[in-house]
Amino acid sequence: MFSHLSAQNESSSLLRRPGAEDQGPVFERVLPAYSPCSERFKIGERNFNRQYAHIYAARLMQMRALLTERAQQKWGPDVHMRNLCDLQTGEQCCIVGTLFKRMELQPSILKEISDEHNLLPQPARTKYISETDELILEDELQRIKLEGKIDTARCVTGSVVAVYGAEKNEGKFTVEEYCMADLPSQTARPVLGSDRFVLLASGLGLGSSDADSMLGLQLLVDMVTGQLGDQGEQSGAATISRVLLAGNLLSQNTQDKEASTKPKYLTKKTQAGSVEAIRLLDELLVQLVASVPVDVMPGQYDPTNYTLPQQPLHRCMFPLSSVYPTLHLTTNPYQANVDGVRFLGTSGQNVCDIQRYSSMNSHLDILEETLRLRHLAPTAPDTLGCYPFYQSDPFILEECPHVYFSGNAPSFESKLIKGPTGQEVLLVTVPEFSSTQKACLVNLRTLECESISVSAFCGDDDDESEMNVSH
The missing domain is CATH 3.60.21.50 (Purple Acid Phosphatase; chain A, domain 2)
Known part of the structure; x- marks a missing residue:
């Protein structure tokens, strides 16, 4: 242009x-x-007395219906939708929940206090991911560790997703596929x-x-x-x-x-x-x-x-x-x-x-x-x-x-x-x-x-x- x-x-x-001498x-x-x-x-109203757990509960409640509909579009209307408390070992099903990524390198207030007292100096980092990170899926009542076909390094805490698979070894949920809510209308x-x-x-x-x-x-x-x-x-x-x-x-x-x-x-x-x-x-x-x-x-x-x-x-x-x-x-x-x-x-x-x-x-x-x-x-x-x-x-x-x-x-x-x-x-x-x-x-x-x-x-x-x- x-x-x-x-x-x-x-x-x-x-x-x-701007001057007025050259008027064009x-x-x-x-x-x-x-x-x-x-x-x-x-x-x-600005009220900071509330617990932050409420925002996760509201997020999951608002998005559960969206993810359920998206899961049924992806895996068929007959896919078994389960809450974590209803899981049965070996059953192929779909769960909607909030991801939590347990990260060893994630900064915390305790580490900052340690830094202040020179107890445990932490190196400066641009990324906090590591190979030991674990993904956990949570709903309103329970949580379960995830394994299988889901990219742990790419995912972040707070994402609401639908995972399809089964609970198999040692109480872990083996993911075969997962989906996101995708674009709204x-x-x-x-x-x-x-x-x-x-x-x-x-x-x-x-x-x-x-x-x-x-x-x-x-x-x-x-x-x-x-x-x-x-x-x-x-x-x-x-x-x-x-x-x-x-x-x-x-x-x-x-x-x-x-x-x-x-x-x-x-x-x-x-x-x-x-x-x-x-x-x-x-x-x-x-x-x-x-x-x-x-x-x-x-x-x-x-x-x-x-x-x-x-x-x-x-x-x-x-x-x-x-x-x-x-x-x-x-x-x-x-x-x-x-x-x-x-x-x-x-x-x-x-x-x-x-x-x-x-x-x-x-x-x-x-x-x-x-x-x-x-x-x-x-x-x-x-x-x-x-x-x-x-x-x-x-x-x-x-x-x-x-x-x-x-x-x-x-x-x-x-x-x-x-x-x-x-x-x-x-x-x-x-x-x-x-x-x-x-x-x-x-x-x-x-x-x-x-x-x-x-x-x-x-x-x-x-x-x-x-x-x-x-x-």
């Missing part, structure tokens, strides 16, 4: 206002119909007459000391608002109908410096962040919202609650941009309809957590796995912080999205997958902008996705920087 673009700009003008033609930006659908992720995507784009970006990392990242971010803002390029490029920018910022707007550097030295159980997870970084974010947002609607999701390093679902950032932090009705402060996870195209996504904490506790490495593969599990964050609350929901689990997918994304990924990837009843979902991993200088564009008409690469580097003159946009 945008051709290669090169421009000379003074390195000090990071947050410049005005391109109308087509604003799509928009309806937020994130109400189920908003928390009213999907509403038809409308037919649009022209290309309209939603720009996805994440990991802006404001508050870091990387000047090139800030220069690239300003270039991205100028490109979206039509301040760069010739008339053709400005006309292309007008087709960007919405901007979605998927978390980690602030850099990790804005967190409490003591957080890296204290054990996690003593660390206050929610930090206010740098006042300067918030001011800078507000100045960037006011440039965007004056031209295009912007949805702002919180992330791991942003000043809101740490546990999922994260609540919207407070409007009082944005005195400049909050006066615009085009600024939408949303929850993480995020869900909305844009011109009839349903978007669903997170700032990436759920995907990164699954990556640590499973053999899966690709963020795109993990996105697809959670979609087929029909659950946004199966590892919550075991290894991912979440609110102790009591009666229902809001992370269960009740309707299939058209675009399913996660932010703060190491690289850009996208893939169109299909469900068992013809569902089509575009999976997108949104790269961390501060490290990759990339964002991505989703075409609402074709459901195609492309990346935008923004680079900023110093030229021969120290007072100037050359900046490029390409895709």
Whole structure:
């Protein structure tokens, strides 16, 4: 959509206002119909006195009927459905339950206390899986160890699955096959007459000391608002109908410096962040919202609650941009309809957590796995912080999205997958902008996705920087 673009700009003008000296033609930006659908992720009464066992019970109760129906489709309507308490040795049957993965390397509060007192120092790890891990299936009353044809390393705690096999040796259930709930039903995507784009970006990392990242971010803002390029490029920018910022707007550097030295159980997870970084974010947002609607999701390093679902950032932090009705402060996870195209996504904490506790490495593969599990964050609350929901689990997918994304990924990837009843979902991993200088564009008409690469580097003159946009 945008051709290669090169421009000379003074390195000090990071947050410049568009000048009025060269007035050209005005391109109308087509604003799509928009309806937020994130109400189920908003928390009213905040009560942390409840036990987390309730969320597992609610999850299993909500998904049991889905898994039973899916199992009967896969193994026939006459398959024997059993609870664990009704198991008979040697009987071929199907059980629906919640997976628990017993992991020797999984961090625990006791290990953190040992670290604090130098009793048992633990090596830093990027993954916590090992060959000794065991899978256990639980229902409301009992649990049983699993063996057989199920990939222990790939599975994660909290996944609700249906397993088919028999209880055989030493009280273990030998799995012959297993299935997940798979994609839920999907509403038809409308037919649009022209290309309209939603720009996805994440990991802006404001508050870091990387000047090139800030220069690239300003270039991205100028490109979206039509301040760069010739008339053709400005006309292309007008087709960007919405901007979605998927978390980690602030850099990790804005967190409490003591957080890296204290054990996690003593660390206050929610930090206010740098006042300067918030001011800078507000100045960037006011440039965007004056031209295009912007949805702002919180992330791991942003000043809101740490546990999922994260609540919207407070409007009082944005005195400049909050006066615009085009600024939408949303929850993480995020869900909305844009011109009839349903978007669903997170700032990436759920995907990164699954990556640590499973053999899966690709963020795109993990996105697809959670979609087929029909659950946004199966590892919550075991290894991912979440609110102790009591009666229902809001992370269960009740309707299939058209675009399913996660932010703060190491690289850009996208893939169109299909469900068992013809569902089509575009999976997108949104790269961390501060490290990759990339964002991505989703075409609402074709459901195609492309990346935008923004680079900023110093030229021969120290007072100037050359900046490029390409895709």
